[in-house]
Amino acid sequence: MFSSREPVLPCTQAAPGGLPPSAGLGLKTEHFGEVLDTRPDIGFFEVHAENYMVAGGPFHHFLGLIRAQYPLSLHGVGLSIGAEGPLNVDHLQRLKALIERYQPQSFSEHLAWSSHGPVFLNDLLPLAYDTPTLNRVCEHIDQVQNSLKRPMLLENPATYLGFERSTFDEPDFIAEVIRRSGCGLLLDVNNVYVSCINHQRDPLAYLDALPLQAVAEIHLAGFAEDADSLGDRLLIDDHGAPIDQAVWALYRQALQRTGPMATLIERDNQVPVFDVLLAEARQADEILLGAGGRS
Structure with missing residues (x-):
């Protein structure tokens, strides 16, 4: 039983097989055919869980073929872990069915909220870092992990504002969530850089304040x-450009x-x-080789 009082093993130990220490790519529908035709040397593929929460269709057909050849990571964007209201049980059940179907090596979600009552907002919105929020986030993560019967990864957010009522620094809040x-x-390095520039913080100091022993992706x-x-300067985490040199x-x-x-x-x-994304993956692999990775 997962609970906020008795910490479970971290995902690096509990995920089935674990993701390899190499570069992976987000799997896009326009690249299905090329991936199957060329079978590129990629460590893993990742998909957004919400794109596959249906019973059948072409998305599942191609993902099944690709999953047979590559490790898989599922990345959620719709659980609304930080919402004030309860988690959407129907959404959680669809997620559970998807994980049982594909047995991914990793599942992750965001430290954010995107729902209020029956309204769902297509965005990942920031939280106030205080004790009530901490309790609520931990309760929601407990519910997710108990339902899925596996630990999840929590992604650090990209933020553009802070709350006056916050009593934790963001890294300390994340560390306490993970401890409990x-x-x-899930260490999003771009999010660290974006948030630190926006809030005029030192990215390395932020990085060192995180519980890096818990990183699994x-x-x-x-x-x-x-x-x-x-x-x-205002940076926006839009996932629409090449990775910046910084x-x-x-x-x-981080490595x-x-x-x-x-x-x-x-x-x-x-x-x-696809070749443009593959080139960025190769660049990450070269850096990983220097760190002892890319098995």
């Missing part, structure tokens, strides 16, 4: 850049602290041809 719930950490992505009302540099620093780790290249907007 026993879930693992890393995400890398690109961002868009704007300016806020004061003219300061994020690559922070990734190297020095975690050791080689499964690393996903994310691109959800302005998706390029």
Whole structure:
């Protein structure tokens, strides 16, 4: 029984097989055919769970063929872990059925909320980091892990504002959630960089404050850049651009602290041809080789 009082094993030990310490790609429908035809040397593929919460159809046909050849990671965007109301039980049951169907090596969700009552907002919204929120997030993670009968990974968010009522720093809040719930950490390096630039924090200090012993997967992505009302830099986690050199540099620093780790290249907007994403995966693999990874 998973509970917030008796931590369970981290995902790095409990996930079936675990993801290999190599680069993976987000699997896009426009690349199904090329992946099956060329069978690229990729460590794993990741899909958004909500795109597959139906009984059948072409998405499942192709994912089944690809899953037979590659490790798989499921990444959720709709559980609304931080919502004030209860989790959507129907959504959780559909997620459970999907995990039982594909037996992914990893399942992850976001430290965010996206629902209020019956209304679902197509966004990942920030939380106030205080004790009531901590209790609620831990209770929701307990419910997810008990239902799925496996630990999940929790992704650190990209944020653009903070709450005056927060009594925890974000890394301390994440550490306490992981300590109490026993879930693992999905370290999104791009989110670390985006949030730290937006809040004028030191990315390395933020990184060092996280519970890095709980990391079981890393995400890398690109961002868009704007300016806020004061003219300061404002970064937007849009997953629509190549990975920035500053994020690559922070990734190297992260691997020095975690050791080689499964690393996903994310691109959800302005998706390029497959070879462009494959080149970024190769770049991550070269860095992983230097850290002792890429089995």
